[in-house]
Amino acid sequence: MDFELSPEEKKLQEETRQFVDREIRPLVPVIEKKKSYPIEIVKRLARQGIYRLLIPKEYGGIYETVRSLPICVAREELGRGHNFAGASIATQGLGSYPLVLAGSAEIRERYLPRVASGEIVPAFALTEPEAGSDAGSLQTKALREGDYYRINGTKCFISNAGIAQYIVLFAKTNPSLGAKGISAILVETGAPGYEVTRQMEILAIDVVNELQFKDCLVPRANLLGEEGKGFSVAMQTLDLLRCSVGAHAVGIAQEAFDLALAYAKKRVQFGKPIAKHQAIQLKLANMIVEINCGRLLVYQAALAKDTGQSDVTFKSSMAKYYATEMAQRVVDQAVQIHGGYGVLVDDFPLERLYREVRAPRIYEGTSEIQQLIIANHFVKEQKR
Numbered sequence: 262m263d264f265e266l267s268p269e270e271k272k273l274q275e276e277t278r279q280f281v282d283r284e285i286r287p288l289v290p291v292i293e294k295k296k297s298y299p300i301e302i303v304k305r306l307a308r309q310g311i312y313r314l315l316i317p318k319e320y321g322g323i324y325e326t327v328r329s330l331p332i333c334v335a336r337e338e339l340g341r342g343h344n345f346a347g348a349s350i351a352t353q354g355l356g357s358y359p360l361v362l363a364g365s366a367e368i369r370e371r372y373l374p375r376v377a378s379g380e381i382v383p384a385f386a387l388t389e390p391e392a393g394s395d396a397g398s399l400q401t402k403a404l405r406e407g408d409y410y411r412i413n414g415t416k417c418f419i420s421n422a423g424i425a426q427y428i429v430l431f432a433k434t435n436p437s438l439g440a441k442g443i444s445a446i447l448v449e450t451g452a453p454g455y456e457v458t459r460q461m462e463i464l465a466i467d468v469v470n471e472l473q474f475k476d477c478l479v480p481r482a483n484l485l486g487e488e489g490k491g492f493s494v495a496m497q498t499l500d501l502l503r504c505s506v507g508a509h510a511v512g513i514a515q516e517a518f519d520l521a522l523a524y525a526k527k528r529v530q531f532g533k534p535i536a537k538h539q540a541i542q543l544k545l546a547n548m549i550v551e552i553n554c555g556r557l558l559v560y561q562a563a564l565a566k567d568t569g570q571s572d573v574t575f576k577s578s579m580a581k582y583y584a585t586e587m588a589q590r591v592v593d594q595a596v597q598i599h600g601g602y603g604v605l606v607d608d609f610p611l612e613r614l615y616r617e618v619r620a621p622r623i624y625e626g627t628s629e630i631q632q633l634i635i636a637n638h639f640v641k642e643q644k645r
């Protein structure tokens with residue numbers, strides 16, 4: 262088994278790292294102060310060609326088919342730079358992969374090249390006020406009416422919806438069938454009856470919105486795949502991107518470790534740098550071992566997806582669960598190593614990492630839901 266990245270993946274890693282140092286880090290103080298939508302990050306990611314990782318070559322992407330490992334390699338580096346940079350590659354993918362999986366030729370041609378170039382920002386609308394972890398119980402309805410679907414319902418926590426040109430909506434076309442009645446439908450955001458009702462302020466800088474549909478009419482041609490197959494489209498999309506949440510968390514943890522190490526080498530207490538005190542060394546050792554475990558789980562899950570293994574859901578859940586929980590522990594230790602300076606809001610970046618590390622344990626399936634998936638892999642399928 263080879264754990265080395267290929268020369269091509271190492272090049273992507275290096276180029277993304279340099280891009281983050283050159284173009285993302287200088288933006289961070291401005292974005293954090295303004296607390297407004299960081300559109301400049303989207304523009305720069307687009308110029309760098311990052312979104313092309315999410316789209317097949319035929320529609321302006323980099324690889325013949327969409328591959329998870331390069332997405333994870335890039336997202337780890339982006340996550341080191343700023344939360345929104347790491348999240349942006351995922352939200353772009355959440356909104357485009359359902360089209361890759363199930364869009365008609367016309368829909369793919371119309372939207373995917375513009376997602377690849379960053380001209381279009383899409384969104385993925387699954388969660389509702391009464392349906393979070395239990396997404397199959399969603400209540401939004403899209404009922405057929407001639408050549409249209411009439412949509413009514415509410416969505417919440419939808420990343421980028423406030424600035425998206427289209428959203429991939431998951432709604433019930435046949436409410437009596439439960440999750441089997443869910444369909445995926447592309448909704449252009451200018452459609453009458455579609456309204457962004459709230460910007461939900463999150464601990465870290467992010468753009469998350471509540472949406473309402475009131476008799477919103479959308480052409481039936483906007484259906485992605487078949488009626489009733491929407492839940493499967495959503496789950497396959499999460500299979501691609503869930504382990505990249507783990508990669509994002511590994512990036513945050515690596516950033517926290519690098520900062521803690523540098524600080525521990527220069528901070529002198531009791532006559533020597535604190536890095537020379539054994540209690541600090543033990544913390545540093547545990548942090549880096551955990552980071553490497555997280556990274557290996559992420560690579561394993563991404564490879565499972567890219568090589569079509571049947572246990573990709575199990576592996577990506579392990580990667581997401583372990584890496585996000587691990588990153589929380591690592592950031593906490595990094596704050597501790599910084600002492601009082603770790604909780605200073607202005608000059609030290611640890612406070613920002615402390616905020617950024619929290620949400621990844623919740624979105625794209627909470628830690629508890631990942632644990633259920635991991636356990637059920639053995640319990641339901643009676644695997645050893």
Ligand SMILES: Cc1cc2nc3c(=O)[nH]c(=O)nc-3n(C[C@H](O)[C@H](O)[C@H](O)COP(=O)(O)OP(=O)(O)OC[C@H]3O[C@@H](n4cnc5c(N)ncnc54)[C@H](O)[C@@H]3O)c2cc1C
Nearest residue numbers: 385386387388393394418419420620623624625626627629
């Ligand atoms: C920053 C951010 C961005 C997001 N972006 C998007 C997006 O773009 N699109 C989208 O559709 N959604 C998005 N979400 C929503 C996200 O996916 C949900 O918040 C998440 O799935 C959890 O749902 P919930 O918040 O309703 O919590 P709930 O499902 O109500 O869970 C509450 C608690 O109960 C636990 N719980 C629930 N069921 C069980 C169970 N069976 N066993 C044990 N514990 C359980 C959960 O783990 C959690 O601790 C985003 C959320 C955040 C925070």
